[in-house]
Amino acid sequence: MSFLNVLKARFLISMKIYFRYPVNVLMTLFEPLMWLSPFYFMGKAFSVNGRIEGFEKYTGNSDYIGFMVLGFMVSAYVSMIFWSVGFSLKDEMRQGVLESNWSSPSNRIALLLGRTLFQFLATTFEVILIGIVCHFAFGFTVNKNILKAISFLLPGIIGLFGLGLFVASLVLIAKEAGPIVDITNSTLNALSGMAFPIKVMPRGFVFISMILPMTYVNDSIRALLLGQTPLMPLYKEFLIIVISIFIFWLVGSYAFAKVERKCKELGILGTH
């Protein structure tokens, strides 16, 4: 079966399941309110005359809502990749179809990515909704550099798909997705400055943040869309993001191939 046919088939499955439970779409309107309200009201508790001076010293301006919402949008993509890759495996284990799907003569990476591809489109739609909801709820606005910001975001997401393969290998070994996906996803989001400028963390953590490409995705997007001060010149951030694509894909596909081979040798794909 060709790579594209597998992608198409998996894309359709994913789409059918998504639209089968329409409440999920409605949740998109509610989730940004749920996750961002604690930060929004906490910001209010810190503000004097609508300004948070302390925050300005870290980022260059007082737009903490823009900072949070953009971080939340990027984290939506990170979560989408980790959850859809990790959980598609666990779901198929539970439904008892993983072994039969993997017995077919199709590329395993295409099997995994096909489901994620639809989720990517759905997440993009959701991110637009998040922007609209946050505009009305919290007064979120950005400037006109949207296309430039997308050119930083896209390579970051492509790199993350490679990291997703690594997470899939862990799920295959542990036969459980929840804690693995939850912790890697949250840690990556936190360390890459989803909710706060990375400079507030202790030095050891700042060092880890500086080697994560998502830190530069968050930082460059905020610099472009909110006019906040970036960690380094934007062309350098772009270069780091692009290099990370190769590293993540190399490590991810190597780990996945190794674990898949081991699972086949042991014959444990059907058990969970």
Next chain:
Amino acid sequence: MQSLRVILAVAKKDLSTLFRYPTWFISVIIWPLIFPLLYILTSFAYAGPDKKGLIVFQKVAGTENIMGYIVIGTMVWMAVNITMWNYGGYLREEQLRGTLESNWLCPVNKFSILLGAGIISMVLSIMFSVIGIIEYRLIYGIKFTGNLIDWIVVFLILFPGVYGLGMIFASLILWAKEVNAAVNVARGVMMILCGITYPIYIMPNWMQALAKFLPFTFGIQAARDILIMDKTLLETAYNLILCSGEGIIFLALGMLIFKLVEKRVKISGSLERF
């Protein structure tokens, strides 16, 4: 007696499943540490490099122990969150496995099945809270006030509300067949309204009025009074009474909704569908 056997059998079965996938233990250790850290570091970011902004927040929150203020809010939220996922989603999980209908056909009280499921989430909530408090004391250096008995009382008064809400959602999920959305609504409402990281009077008046209908708003305040503000049980009696009173109403509502949904799914024959 028969109900007790059912409760124990369900709890034993779930305990075996829990230990079959030991990765949950990583969550128990790591989640209490990293979840409040997001809010703690955000508060540091708002406070600025010289931490001057903390004075503004301290005035609003009424305590200098800002880290303690945040970890208590998030700790209660996590206890509700675990219960919602494990307990609220229990019947749906059985439905997905294809075992719900066969279990339902057994000549036992269906409510006992739900009670048995509650034991595991109770064990997990207790573990999360105990490990959390130890980690906050040792790693974050947060100083807690009050004594063990006061802490246990605060923990116990949260239970009726948590399980009442869990029961309502377990029943509604059985009918609506969608866990994620239901759990997100429950924990989201709590996250927005109950003041897990800020005092509720920062919110607009209409939101404050809504917050007062949730037992967790008073539960979190009582926990803060006892654990960081060195108040006695008597001094926070108002919060304790409202938290447990509203919790009991939630519990009664949960039992009622469970009975209604049980009847409805039997008539429609939709127990095995998902």
